[in-house]
Amino acid sequence: MGVLRLVLGDQLTRSVSCLNGLDLEHDVVLMVEVAEEASYVRHHKQKIAFLFAAMRHFAEELRAEGARVDYVRLDDPGNTGSFGGEVERAVARHRPDALILTEPGEWRVLEMMRNWREELGVPVHIREDDRFVCSRDAFARWAEGRKALRMEFFYREMRRATGYLMDEAGNPEGGQWNFDQENRKRLPEGTRVPPPPQPEPDAITREVLDLVAARFGEHFGALEPFVWETTREGALKALDAFVRERLPFFGDYQDAMKQGEPFLFHAVISPYLNAGLLTAREVCEAALAAYGKGRAPLNAVEGFVRQIIGWREYVRGIYWLKMPDYAASNALAAKRPLPWFYWSGETEMNCLALAIGDTHAHAYAHHIQRLMVTGNFALIAGLDPAQVEEWYLVVYADAYEWVELPNTHGMILFADGGLLGSKPYAASGAYIDRMSDYCGSCRYDVKQKTGPDACPFNYLYWHFLIENEERLKDNVRLAMPYRNLARMDARRKAQVRADAERFLGSAQMSPLRS
Numbered sequence: 001m002g003v004l005r006l007v008l009g010d011q012l013t014r015s016v017s018c019l020n021g022l023d024l025e026h027d028v029v030l031m032v033e034v035a036e037e038a039s040y041v042r043h044h045k046q047k048i049a050f051l052f053a054a055m056r057h058f059a060e061e062l063r064a065e066g067a068r069v070d071y072v073r074l075d076d077p078g079n080t081g082s083f084g085g086e087v088e089r090a091v092a093r094h095r096p097d098a099l100i101l102t103e104p105g106e107w108r109v110l111e112m113m114r115n116w117r118e119e120l121g122v123p124v125h126i127r128e129d130d131r132f133v134c135s136r137d138a139f140a141r142w143a144e145g146r147k148a149l150r151m152e153f154f155y156r157e158m159r160r161a162t163g164y165l166m167d168e169a170g171n172p173e174g175g176q177w178n179f180d181q182e183n184r185k186r187l188p189e190g191t192r193v194p195p196p197p198q199p200e201p202d203a204i205t206r207e208v209l210d211l212v213a214a215r216f217g218e219h220f221g222a223l224e225p226f227v228w229e230t231t232r233e234g235a236l237k238a239l240d241a242f243v244r245e246r247l248p249f250f251g252d253y254q255d256a257m258k259q260g261e262p263f264l265f266h267a268v269i270s271p272y273l274n275a276g277l278l279t280a281r282e283v284c285e286a287a288l289a290a291y292g293k294g295r296a297p298l299n300a301v302e303g304f305v306r307q308i309i310g311w312r313e314y315v316r317g318i319y320w321l322k323m324p325d326y327a328a329s330n331a332l333a334a335k336r337p338l339p340w341f342y343w344s345g346e347t348e349m350n351c352l353a354l355a356i357g358d359t360h361a362h363a364y365a366h367h368i369q370r371l372m373v374t375g376n377f378a379l380i381a382g383l384d385p386a387q388v389e390e391w392y393l394v395v396y397a398d399a400y401e402w403v404e405l406p407n408t409h410g411m412i413l414f415a416d417g418g419l420l421g422s423k424p425y426a427a428s429g430a431y432i433d434r435m436s437d438y439c440g441s442c443r444y445d446v447k448q449k450t451g452p453d454a455c456p457f458n459y460l461y462w463h464f465l466i467e468n469e470e471r472l473k474d475n476v477r478l479a480m481p482y483r484n485l486a487r488m489d490a491r492r493k494a495q496v497r498a499d500a501e502r503f504l505g506s507a508q509m510s511p512l513r514s
């Protein structure tokens with residue numbers, strides 16, 4: 001026969017490199033649902049359902065094109081449950097001349113694939129994943145010799161490389177690289193937010209939902225209502241609805257949070273991008289086209305494009321530059337176990353209960369909830385990085401280690417000592433109060449700084465600065481908070497410590513199911 005081409009669950013792109021040169025007559029495309037991938041962490045039920053349904057639809061599309069697809073379902077007899085086992089069985093079945101792969105998104109899987117070269121007895125070709133705007137080599141060249149690897153400078157390179165929002169003289173559109181100062185508005189009372197499309201599951205997806213209910217019923221999260229798109233066609237519809245209805249306000253309300261509005265003006269396309277149903281370039285170009293037609297303002301389009309060719313490409317670059325050691329650091333020596341309420345949502349802190357509730361219901365929370373609510377709390381409460389990282393990898397439909405780990409380990413926890421972010425994103429309750437309507441219905445009082453009714457974010461914030469003073473006091477971006485801390489009298493400091501210790505030792509912080 002020809003060659004065997006393995007397409008992984010997050011490589012559902014017709015132009016993915018392992019399918020380049022596909023010979024419809026002789027080659028076989030292999031796709032495998034394996035228990036090991038679904039349970040090496042106990043992914044949210046919707047994440048597994050989304051991926052299996054998208055894989056099955058993609059396989060159908062390839063078959064419709066005339067490709068020979070060998071698709072192994074989770075419950076097929078003989079399924080060994082692992083990538084290695086299934087590739088070995090497929091090699092025995094098809095006796096291919098070679099196995100062609102696209103490099104995976106996770107270090108763990110790449111290590112596995114490298115071993116296949118010796119184990120399988122057929123040539124194994126691992127091709128580059130060229131679906132990113134910046135290749136791993138280009139990122140390494142950009143990083144070489146730099147003292148600090150800041151996203152903002154990387155982003156400018158990406159703007160120049162793509163020509164997105166650049167004028168003919170090579171200057172940024174609007175005379176600025178970044179319009180973030182316009183993007184911090186609070187959501188006005190009564191604002192109507194158009195929700196993302198909510199498609200009905202078709203027969204293929206329905207079958208997967210039944211499988212996930214039967215096999216992964218114990219995993220975190222609600223399985224239904226399941227409203228994710230599972231095909232490229234559907235993902236394009238979701239992108240189109242975002243660009244028409246929400247992109248114009250994406251910038252203004254990018255940092256806002258509101259009860260009962262889990263999606264606000266965000267795109268809700270990250271699972272599609274990360275699984276391959278949409279490409280980074282096409283989503284940027286859809287936003288640029290809206291800007292060109294005067295249908296979305298510059299602050300919105302620049303902000304959106306920055307998330308994709310800036311943050312998304314940057315965190316991937318950091319991941320591959322620093323793995324496998326990246327996850328091992330713990331710069332702030334944080335070690336408190338993850339409280340059980342991260343799984344149950346049962347906490348009296350309304351902001352956390354809401355962010356975790358949205359996560360449970362939708363396998364989604366928007367960036368500010370991830371960063372300033374669950375993330376900020378994990379940082380100032382000193383939670384163990386490994387446990388927080390596992391939580392973020394489990395609970396979101398878009399989570400893969402290449403993107404989850406730098407955001408968690410670097411951006412929220414500062415566990416990399418400042419490689420990714422120039423300062424920890426620690427904030428008191430005042431930030432959450434300013435950007436949301438969460439505090440009004442909370443049992444705690446965001447205006448109180450001390451005592452049992454005070455918002456825990458208020459004293460945990462100062463406690464975090466006190467606990468990490470030796471490690472952080474020379475960080476120039478923390479000069480102001482540390483000046484304020486220096487002015488704090490000893491009695492107030494003792495009160496902060498007493499409040500923090502009482503709260504951190506309370507039943508609410510227990511890592512055990514109550």
Ligand code: FAD
Pocket residue numbers: 265266267268269270271273274304307308311312313315365366367368370371375392393396398399400403404405407408411412
């Ligand atoms: P929008 O807010 O509409 O942004 C548009 C797109 O920009 C996103 O779809 C995403 O592809 C990209 N993007 C935005 N911010 C980031 C970022 N910081 N890093 C990478 N891409 C970004 N994103 C993931 O895709 N997978 C993850 O596992 C993940 N884990 C995160 C963990 C933490 C602690 C934090 C703070 C952020 C994490 N993010 C992750 C980034 C971001 O929160 C999500 O990409 C975003 O919320 C997805 O929703 P959206 O499509 O509505 O995004």
Ligand code: DLZ
Pocket residue numbers: 007008009010011032033034035037038039043047048051104105106109400
């Ligand atoms: C996340 C995931 C899950 C749950 N299941 C599968 C699967 O059964 N088969 C598959 O090919 N891929 C799956 N994935 C995605 C992989 O975990 C992902 O391809 C690797 O982690 C590399 O990014």
Ligand code: SF4
Pocket residue numbers: 348349350351352428429430432433438439440442443444445446455456457
């Ligand atoms: Fe969260 Fe504090 Fe506001 Fe309650 S008062 S919602 S704990 S920030």
